[in-house]
Amino acid sequence: MSPTLRPATEADAPAMARLINRIIETGGTTAHQSRFDAARMRGHYIAPPLAISCFVAALKDEVIGFQALERADPDWQGEGKLPDDWAVIATFVGEGHRGLGVGCALFGLTLDAARTADVVAIDATIRADNALGLAYYSRMGFSDHAVINDVPLRDGTKIDRVQKVFWL
Secondary structure, X not given: OOOEEEEOOHXXXXXXXXXXXXXXXXXXXXXXXXXXXXXXXXXXXXXXXXXXXXXXXXXXXEEEEEEEEEEOOOOOOOOOOOOOOEEEEXXXXXXXXXXXXXXXXHHHHHHHHHHHXXXXXXXXXXXXXXXXXXXXXXXXXXXXXXXXXXXXXXXXXXXXXXXXXXXX
16 A cells, blocks of 8 residues: 655644654654654754745555755854755655655655745765665755764764765
């Protein structure tokens, strides 16, 4: 059965939070280290100030993945600053649904939204130890453009972040 793809709504926030919290608990495939509640999900992915799109993939009533796109933060002052006409992508697919084309299907919708928003390039910044994430974005046509070295995790472990770019 193929998932239903649609824009995320505020009502999806609890299910999206459960999905990302399971990923955080497993560890190693997201830079997020703090749990999400529905309010944080709404503010961070569904309707952040620089939002372009957020799509969910659902089987029946279960959210099995989501992908968000937002404009690069023009006020960012740290390492990894991006041009204002770029966007930043985030993709999350639940355990048991990876490798089945969910991320690829979501990316088609996200690409359309990026083009409509006149985005020039999409950045995906991924933990260097996230082999699945790095492989996914490479399959989607992203190429490496920079590395942010030694970003500390909460426990002090330093992990590089690989920045990949998709040119529109």
